Amino acid sequence: MAAMAKVILPGGEAIEARGVSFLELLGPRAKEAAGALWNGQLLDLREPVPPEGEVRILGLRDPAALEVLRHTAAHVLAHAVTRLFPGTKLAIGPAIADGFYYDFLFPNPISHEDLPRIEEEMRKIVAEDLPLERVWLSRSEAERLLRERGEDYKLELLGEIPGEKISFYRQGDFLDLCRGPHLPSTGLVKHFKLLDLAGAYWRGDPNRDMLTRIYGTAFPTQEELERYLRWREEARRRDHRTLGPQLDLFSIQNDTIGAGLVLWHPKGARVRRLIEDFWVAEHYKAGYQLVYTPHIGRSRLWQTSGHLDFYRESMYAPIAVEGQEFFLKPMNCPFHIAIYKTKTRSYRELPIRYCELGTVYRFERSGVLHGLLRVRGFTQDDAHIICRPDQVEEEIRNVLRFALFVLRSFGFTEFTAYLSTRPEKFIGNPEDWERATEALRKAVEGEGLSYEVKAGEGAFYGPKIDLEVQDSLKRPWQLTTVQFDFNLPERFDMTFIGPDGREHRPYMIHRALLGSLERFFGILIEHYGGAFPVWLAPVQAVVLPVSEGDIPYAEEVAAKLLAEGIRAEAWTREGKTLRWLVREAQIQKIPYILVCGAREAAEGKAALRLRTGEDLGPRPLDEVIARIREAASTRSSGL
RNA sequence: GCCAGUGUAGCUCAAGGGGUAGAGCAUCCGCCUUGUAAGCGGAAGGUUGCCCGUUCGAGUCGGGCCACUGGCUCCA
CATH class of the missing domain: 3.40.50.800 (Anticodon-binding domain)
Structure with a gap:
């Protein structure tokens, strides 16, 4: 008896099947289906039912089907664009978290005003209810076809696809290189909307072509689409750039003061002071020592720290005084290290925890500035913990607990942690990396946080943990970062005298809980929609x-x-x-x-x-x- | 930095295809003496982001800067 696959329909009904495609198996019920899930793999309904195992048919309303729906919506978009703008070259069009996009190279620039036309054409294609067929071409056929059509980007993609049989999808007169899966027909993409237009580099590479990206979203039901659009509207209403001036909290005056430089008005300053007072009091309680350091420092300091070698393009130009060069500080760490180094430290003194609300200046390209969230002058809620290797685990655990306490005090309840591990290029020795990474991992697990490992995503100088919070609109914000540094202790030759009477290298941990006060304030404004809780309200x-x-x-x-x-x-x-x-x-x-x-x-x-x-x-x-x-x-x- | 768009009074926005800028709110001055989301009238307020150019004439057309918005890239 040959093996059979068990196909579970959206309603829960199970059918034994063998040797047919899903579409054949489902018959008219295919109108309600988006794809099939088999061993965690998304299958196209045009494919044959696998020989054995359990396959779950995804109904259109299944969350896992959303990706298929949106991918098909992207094809409908591309189809509409090729009808309206002949000569447009297609790049890529995937589903993303909130919807989908498709990148194009238009023969002539298009603008927002073109979106309604494109959307209208898309609705026609949906009304035509064109079946999506999967077409398998040989590599040479595929290449000839794409070359004839001048689809240069698709040709480049083709070169990277392994195998001799190449998958295309056809809907009416539109044919696109695509791995699928797709919905059975365009008529199923009923509830969608085009949202935005933006430039995007081909393959994210600034040296390559600048394409035009059209963003849109699609949902299984009109209610969900409307709910999403209302959510966008709510986010727009809470925009800190609107609420800031309206509530007289802050201003950014690029023509008088400069882009990315923040003026805190009395009410905003009041909130900031409340945050700072809370922050300082809690840091003293947690065993930190507050320090103050200057805004500029001599170039030799930044030479030693390595900033002039690795970070210079983000630093402001030097200030020359009496034949010496000074730089505005982009980070506080070298100053804290200098305080540490004012005397010979004993192992008995450690851990030392220096904290500072330190204002730093970084040159950010004008295109990335964004309200309070991305600025050029900002105050980090910074701290550096200098400790012995045997203290690492406890220090990390305490930092994490402290971070969670502080974030919860500001009304955040949802957290995700990201553990970034050793990258290919790194400094220091692997044992230290191992010890540090394990300390981070244990701390996150100990606090019961869900976390994701970002393998190889750590900085070259040490592993780190980032904490992401969700605000009241479920948007993620990365706030806390706890980062080991095996680089600066070496560069500055930081030492302590151990019980053995010899010099040892301490561990150093950078850490910020709120990130920067400017950015955090912007996030708080949006989180609360400007209605601060009583303890933070500038006027109660x-x-x-x-x-x-x-x-x-x-x-x-x-x-x-x-x-x-x-x-x-x-x-x-x-x-x-x-x-x-x-x-x-x-x-x-x-x-x-x-x-x-x-x-x-x-x-x-x-x-x-x-x-x-x-x-x-x-x-x-x-x-x-x-x-x-x-x-x-x-x-x-x-x- | 790159692509697209935008830049008019303190704020939000108007000014058919070039003909010397207008409204609401806010401000100031009056009147009203107010009971839970805008009482009434009047006045003042602008080198239309900046600089060049085309034109008899530019908010409007062209070029260059600056800034902002949405993205991309960047964010050791």
Whole structure:
């Protein structure tokens, strides 16, 4: 009895099959199917059912089918483009996390205004419900075909495909070199949208052609597509570059100050100060010592550190003074090392943990600057831990725990860790790498974090752990980095005297928890949508008089709150109605609005309205004060 | 740095295919005395990102810079 494969349909029904293709097996049910999963491999439905084993048919709504759907959507896009813009050369068109894209070389530039036309043409192709056929060509046929059509990029790809039988997919008059899999027909790509247009280098290489990339997304249902578009809209609404000026937090003035240089306005500075105070207090508690170091240093320092050899293109030009050259610091490490080296260190002193909110300057190409998230001058929440080899494991564990505590305090609850291991080119000895990598791995596992190993992705000077958080919109941000350095201790000849009376080389660990204050602030603004939790809100409470006669009482209430350590303001501007003031306070996302009129004044109360819009009515002042202090001291996200 | 797009008042945006810039909000001045998301009227505010050029005439057309947006590349 020959072996049979067990084919499980989306509904759970199982069929034994042998010697047929999936399409034949499924018949009309193929209209609801996107592909087949066999031993973790995605199979095309046109292929024969494998001889044995278990195969799961993916329904259109199956998350694993999304990739197939989007890949087919990319083909529909390419098809539409070839119809509308003859002479366009095709490059590649894969599915990506949020959708798909296709790279083209257009004979003439196109712009955003062309997207609706292309989308319209795509809808026609979907309405035509063209079946996608898989076509196998011999290598020479494939080459001739692509050459005839002038598909230079595809020819290059062909050269890298092994084997003699080359897979193409055909839908109507459109034929594309492609490994698949694809949906059975274009009619199944119903819910899609083109989103963006951007330049992209062929094969990501800046020395090669600049292609035009069209981004789009596709979903199995209209609801999911709409949900995704709403999510994009929400992200746009929370953009820190919009909220920053609107809430008067910061500005970046390229024509007066310079690109990538941030001005922290009073309210933004207030938030930053709160972050810094928390950060410093917790670092002292955790056994760190705060240091301050200058913004510039002599060129010999950067010579020793190796920055002038390896990092110079990211550094600002030298400043010449009295025949010496100084450089703006791109990193704090050399200064911390210099503090370490001011005396002979004993093994008994270690670990030494220097921390600093150190402002550094890096020359970033203008094209990569982005609001607060990518700037040229920024303050790292930096620390360097110098320890003995036998202390490495505990130090790493403590750093990781500390990082998680700090990030959780800012309302982040989802974390992913990335462990980057030794690359091909590295310095130091493999035993040290091994020990360091294992310490990192144990620490992550000990904290129960899910992690991914990025083999060979470590810097040449040491392995590292990065922590990624997810914000309230489920977007990932890499914040914490914990990085071993086997390079700088050598270069600076850092030593400590061991119990044996001899010099030993310490381990050094770089570490930043928030990354930079500028970037972190930008992320926080988006995470909270500008509505900071009470402990971080620049203004925690605003007191609004009902009419001019209530101003004295409003000022008295605000003064009382201030005396209780609450960041409060009385808005007593003439000529503004209560309605106007309430609206303004809501827009400013101030957590507590205290309305004070004659009724409240008579009873020593304030009418409490929350940022959420909830009106709690008149409350005794003491109750309001207790409530605000409680929310602030617990760093709660609630009001 | 590269591709595409954008740059008009403090902010958000208008000005058919070239004919000496307009609105709302904010600001200032009045009036209104206000009870939970914009009360009314008036005034002031611009070398249209910068520099060249075409033209009798440029916000508008051409070139070059600068900056921003979306990406790509980069981020030891």
